[in-house]
Amino acid sequence: MTSIQERLYPSLPCFGCGHGNPEGLRLRSYPGEDGVVTAAFTPRPRHDNGLGFLNGGIICTLLDCHSAAAVMLEADRRGWAPLGGAALPYVTAGLDVRYLRPSPLHEAVELRAVVREASEAEVAVDVTLWWEGKPRAEAAATWKRWRPRPATT
Numbered sequence: 001m002t003s004i005q006e007r008l009y010p011s012l013p014c015f016g017c018g019h020g021n022p023e024g025l026r027l028r029s030y031p032g033e034d035g036v037v038t039a040a041f042t043p044r045p046r047h048d049n050g051l052g053f054l055n056g057g058i059i060c061t062l063l064d065c066h067s068a069a070a071v072m073l074e075a076d077r078r079g080w081a082p083l084g085g086a087a088l089p090y091v092t093a094g095l096d097v098r099y100l101r102p103s104p105l106h107e108a109v110e111l112r113a114v115v116r117e118a119s120e121a122e123v124a125v126d127v128t129l130w131w132e133g134k135p136r137a138e139a140a141a142t143w144k145r146w147r148p149r150p151a152t153t
Helices: 004-008 056-078
Strands: 029-031 037-041 090-099 109-118 122-131 134-145
Touching: 004 029, 004 056, 029 056, 037 056, 056 090, 056 109, 056 122, 056 134
Parallel strands: none
Antiparallel strands: 029 037, 037 109, 090 134, 109 122, 122 134
8 A cells, every 4th residue: 555655745855754765764654544644663773762762853753744644645635735836735833742651662663643623724633653552652743834935035
């Protein structure tokens, strides 16, 4: 099955979700039941926080980029295309992350995202990283409509 990222923005160079970045995480998210977008991610040894767990910055990136998949899927379903030559119709405006428990470094984690509110101007998403049936980190993400502005000198 083709992921949301591979279908909607296959060449994006984003570190977390871009499949145009061979050095990145290359997250793959999929539409699920009841509006839940899901993904699995297996950390690599270089994602170590120094104590044998998944690094908090990588967790934050996963939450941000997985919420992006939920937003871009919602935008696609509603016909909210990118504006003014932008690669994506929305950009992260805020990400409130809560780290709840350590996350494993050597086993796959699960990501779940649900769009809480959506208007053409702004989309709010709740996203959680799970392992062994428990939430390890969660975030409330806010995404704003993106229209690139011409550079001024």
